[in-house]
Amino acid sequence: MRHRIVLQNITHSFEDGGMRRVVLDNLNVSVAEGELVAVMGPSGSGKSTFLSIAGALLEPTSGDVLVDGQSVIGKAHQELSDMRLHKLGFIFQSANLIPYLKVEEQLLFVAKQGGVDKKQATGRARELLQKLGLTHRRSSYPEKLSGGERQRVAIARALMNDPAVLLADEPTASLDASRGMDVVRMIAGEAKEQGKAAIMVTHDERVLPLCDRVLYLEEGRLVAH
Amino acid sequence: MYLAIREMRFSKVRYTLIATIMLLVSFLVLFVTGLARGLAYDNAASIENMEATHFLMEKDSNHRFTRSQVGAEALEQAKSIAGENNAQPLGVRMTTVTLEEYKLDVTLLAVEPEGWLTPPAAQGSSLEEAGVGSVLVDSKLKDSGVRIGSTLVDQASGMKWTVAGFVDRESFSHSPAVFLSEHDWRQLQQVAAARSGMPTDTTYSAIAVKAGKQQAERLAAALPDNEIVTKSEAVSAIPGYKEEQGSLMMMIVFLFVISAFVLAVFFYVITIQKSSQFGILKAIGTRASYLAGSVALQVLLLCLGSLTISVLLVQALESVLPSGMPFQLPASTLALTSGAFLAMSLAGSLLSVWKVSRINALDAIGRTAA
Numbered sequence: 001m002r003h004r005i006v007l008q009n010i011t012h013s014f015e016d017g018g019m020r021r022v023v024l025d026n027l028n029v030s031v032a033e034g035e036l037v038a039v040m041g042p043s044g045s046g047k048s049t050f051l052s053i054a055g056a057l058l059e060p061t062s063g064d065v066l067v068d069g070q071s072v073i074g075k076a077h078q079e080l081s082d083m084r085l086h087k088l089g090f091i092f093q094s095a096n097l098i099p100y101l102k103v104e105e106q107l108l109f110v111a112k113q114g115g116v117d118k119k120q121a122t123g124r125a126r127e128l129l130q131k132l133g134l135t136h137r138r139s140s141y142p143e144k145l146s147g148g149e150r151q152r153v154a155i156a157r158a159l160m161n162d163p164a165v166l167l168a169d170e171p172t173a174s175l176d177a178s179r180g181m182d183v184v185r186m187i188a189g190e191a192k193e194q195g196k197a198a199i200m201v202t203h204d205e206r207v208l209p210l211c212d213r214v215l216y217l218e219e220g221r222l223v224a225h
Numbered sequence: 226m227y228l229a230i231r232e233m234r235f236s237k238v239r240y241t242l243i244a245t246i247m248l249l250v251s252f253l254v255l256f257v258t259g260l261a262r263g264l265a266y267d268n269a270a271s272i273e274n275m276e277a278t279h280f281l282m283e284k285d286s287n288h289r290f291t292r293s294q295v296g297a298e299a300l301e302q303a304k305s306i307a308g309e310n311n312a313q314p315l316g317v318r319m320t321t322v323t324l325e326e327y328k329l330d331v332t333l334l335a336v337e338p339e340g341w342l343t344p345p346a347a348q349g350s351s352l353e354e355a356g357v358g359s360v361l362v363d364s365k366l367k368d369s370g371v372r373i374g375s376t377l378v379d380q381a382s383g384m385k386w387t388v389a390g391f392v393d394r395e396s397f398s399h400s401p402a403v404f405l406s407e408h409d410w411r412q413l414q415q416v417a418a419a420r421s422g423m424p425t426d427t428t429y430s431a432i433a434v435k436a437g438k439q440q441a442e443r444l445a446a447a448l449p450d451n452e453i454v455t456k457s458e459a460v461s462a463i464p465g466y467k468e469e470q471g472s473l474m475m476m477i478v479f480l481f482v483i484s485a486f487v488l489a490v491f492f493y494v495i496t497i498q499k500s501s502q503f504g505i506l507k508a509i510g511t512r513a514s515y516l517a518g519s520v521a522l523q524v525l526l527l528c529l530g531s532l533t534i535s536v537l538l539v540q541a542l543e544s545v546l547p548s549g550m551p552f553q554l555p556a557s558t559l560a561l562t563s564g565a566f567l568a569m570s571l572a573g574s575l576l577s578v579w580k581v582s583r584i585n586a587l588d589a590i591g592r593t594a595a
Contacts, residue, residue, distance in 0.1 A: 042402075047592050057508060057586050078512060085510025092590070096505045098228070100235030107229055113511055141235070155508070169590055 004164045004197035005054065010063035011220075012049055023049045024060065025220030031165070031197035038208055039201045041217030048169070053169045054199060055088055056080050067163045084222040085114050087213060089158030089196075091168040091187070095150035103153050104129065104138045110160045121160075128156040132186060144148045145183045148179035154190040155186055159194070168189060168200040177206055184210045229522040241529065243491050248533035250484040251566055254477060255539045255554065256564050257593035262553035268469065269404045269460045271334055271395045274472075276341055277433035280315070280442050280459045281451050288454045288462035290317035290397075292429040299451055307436045307446050313340045316410045316470070317430040319400060322377040329369055329377075331362075332397035335410030342433055343404060349373045349390025357408055359389035363401035365549070367391065377403070382416040384409070398464050431459075435566070481569045488524060488573035496520065496577040500584050507586035517578040524574035532563050 012024040023046040041047050051070050052058035053065060056072040065072045067087045084090075097106055100186065104125055111121035129135050134151045142150055151171055158166055169186060172180030184200070184207040191198040200211065208214050215222040233240045266273060272290075281303055284396050286293035295314075303312040316335030321328050336342040338352040344361070345351065362371055371377070375388045386405060395402040405413075411427050418425050434453075436444065445453045454462075461467050496503070503516055539554065546552055 038583075052587055052590050055508070055590070057590065080505070081510050081512045084508065089512075090509055092505065092508075096501075097500065098506070100232045101228075105231065111511060112227060113515070159508075 001032045002151050002195075003032050004068055004195075005055060005199070006030040006064075006066040006150055008064045010050075010053060010060045010065070012046075012053060012058075012060045024053070027063070027221050029215065029222050031199055033195040034192045034198055034199060035212045036184075036191050036198040036210070038211040038214045039217055040203060040205075040208075040214060042203075044071065045217045046106065047217055050222075051167055051169055051199070051201050054165075055090060056083050068158060079164055084103070085110070086161055087164045089161070089163035089166045091151070091154045091166065091171045093170045094174045095142070095147075095154040096131065097150060097153055097157070099142055100170060102139045102141055103134060106142075106153055106157050107160045114161045116161070124148060125156075125158065128159055132156050147175050148182060151175060151179075151183045151206070152186065155183070159190055162194075166194060166196050166198040168198065168202075170202055170204070172202065172204045172207055181210070182205060186211075226518075226522065228516075229526070231518040233526065234525060237497075240523075243488075244527050244531050246487055247484065247527055247570075248535050250480055250487065251528075251532050252296075252535035252538055254480045254484070254566060255535055255562060256542070256561070257476050257480065258558060259474060259543070259552045259554035260391035261470060261477065261537065262470055262555075262558055263553040264473070265466070266394070266553050267396055267551040268399050268466050269395045269397070269463050271332075272456065272460050272463065274314075274344065274395065275433055275456070277313075277435055277456060279434045279436055279444075279456065279589060280454045281432040281434055281448065282430075282459075284450055284452045284453070288452075288458050289464070290315075290459065290462075290513065291319060291464075293430050295432055295451060296426060296428055297428070300429065300432050302447055303432050303434055303444060306447055307434050307440050310341075311435040312423055313337055313342045313433045314407060314429040315342060315431045315433050316407070317397065318413075319398065321380045321541075324369065324371060324375055324377055327369060328380070329371075330367075330400045331377075331403045332400045333379075333410075333413075334395075334397065334402050335407050335413075336404060338406045344392045344395055346390035347393045349388075351390065352404055352406055355387075355389030357406065358386055358506050359406075360386040360409075361390050361392050361404040362388055362392050363395045363403070364391040365401045369547075374565065379413070382413055382420075384413055384416060440532045458462050470487075476543055481565060484566065485569040488528075488570050489576050490526060492520060492574055492577040493580065496580045500580075501588055503581055503584045504586055504588035508590070509582065512581045515573070516581050520577050520581055521571065521574050524570055528567055528570040536563065549587070 007027060007029050010024050010027040013020055013022040039047060039050065053060045059073065072083055103110060107125040107128065108121055129138060130154060134152055136150065137145060137149060166187060171183055175183060187198055187200065188210050215224055239549060280298060281295060282288060282293040284297055300314050314337065319335045320333055321330055343352050347364060352516055371388055373388055373390060377386050377388065413429055441453050506516060507513065536559065543552060543554060
């Protein structure tokens with residue numbers, strides 16, 4: 001079993017009113033291909049910080065992040081951009097699609113940024129949309145979609161450049177129970193089928209049965225209960 | 226490219242509004258520029274039309290034709306340095322003439338009838354053919370009832386001239402030009418001298434010279450009592466020229482600055498409004514340089530679009546303007562103005578480009594809405 005993302009001894013702290021606040025304290029986690037890991041924790045426990053570090057958006061005070069064995073620490077802005085583009089797929093809290101791009105264009109834009117050939121990109125976009133049941137919504141703007149559809153487009157967008165890791169930031173927060181279940185089921189399914197590592201920050205307990213592991217962020221560390 | 230165009234397609238109303246403002250401002254810029262050029266030409270047309278490169282004037286005349294007096298010996302010297310054919314005497318006097326009972330303000334321009342300062346007649350006979358006592362007048366005087374064969378009487382000297390023909394677009398300090406021969410000019414001076422009781426030698430207002438830089442320097446050295454003035458210096462010393470152009474120039478500069486600010490504010494507000502969207506785009510791996518380029522491209526497209534329409538509008542307007550309206554917008558001025566407008570607009574987008582580059586991708590995490 002291959003570990004697609006590994007966080008080693010991650011410590012993150014910052015100055016807050018003259019006090020040193022340690023958000024993450026020597027955190028370790030590895031996620032293998034095909035695995036969906038849920039990260040739970042009360043607000044303020046550092047879930048967002050954890051996800052930002054795993055997603056190469058924030059550099060930790062110390063420790064290392066390896067994506068497919070490649071370290072993201074100490075890289076220039078542009079290299080990090082490219083890494084996020086090719087290796088990491090983000091799914092945000094409320095889809096956060098680009099309002100002026102049609103569904104298919106959302107996917108094609110990501111492919112274009114990644115330098116994928118246009119014909120190949122169109123093929124992959126069609127395939128993904130079909131798999132996620134969005135073919136009939138191909139040329140709609142996000143404002144015309146339901147919350148569940150939007151989140152499915154976000155999943156398709158995250159998968160477009162065939163990343164190693166899927167990172168989801170409370171993907172069910174703005175959905176009702178059954179839509180939320182559908183979305184998480186899709187993330188889990190894609191991770192399994194395409195051999196991706198998936199990390200989902202959530203506080204929606206209903207979706208936990210769909211996850212392979214559930215970790216709790218407590219005192220700056222991830223622990224299993 | 227991809228984002229910029231699709232966003233404009235999506236938010237049509239928003240971008241149409243700003244394009245309309247740009248259109249109005251650029252139209253005004255072009256119109257005022259055309260007016261400034263037209264007025265400048267109307268003011269100094271006769272001097273502008275002359276093929277001279279320099280004018281030899283009296284020292285301390287402040288480059289003004291009407292104040293300067295240059296003697297015949299200076300003309301001879303100028304001819305010997307610049308070449309027989311490259312120096313011509315020029316007399317300039319602003320005066321009032323009467324046509325029957327009407328009074329007309331005109332500028333008398335005395336030239337050698339066969340010389341290169343004399344404009345070709347658009348109607349009637351040339352100054353050379355018409356002979357002594359005849360004048361060529363600007364065709365604007367037709368509106369005041371002047372016809373070929375009319376007699377103009379100089380109010381100051383009482384001299385009478387017959388209109389032999391008309392010339393097009395000839396004026397000095399906004400007054401229509403009356404071309405008379407050098408012979409008549411001498412007579413005019415004699416009459417004036419006799420009235421004041423102080424007989425004087427014949428003088429001219431200036432000597433028009435066609436000369437290169439070195440010849441001009443040699444002329445200046447050879448004639449210490451005179452000053453050699455370039456054509457553009459002479460033009461801007463025409464009474465009212467600088468003041469008129471200055472105030473129009475100020476309007477144009479202000480319009481440029483306003484258009485840059487309007488764009489800067491518009492795009493800055495939009496950029497701030499979209500900052501979380503830019504954060505998302507950065508988080509999913511879009512480079513900051515791509516996003517900044519996208520903003521700059523939108524500014525460029527808006528500006529080019531509105532400029533194109535306003536250029537067409539201005540040209541349409543030019544074709545329906547009455548011929549008496551001083552308006553001129555040659556291609557070179559048009560290109561220069563459009564270029565400056567484009568540059569100012571791009572300068573206005575810099576603030577937003579800077580803002581985009583500062584937006585943090587981290588903002589994307591933990592947000593509830595785009």
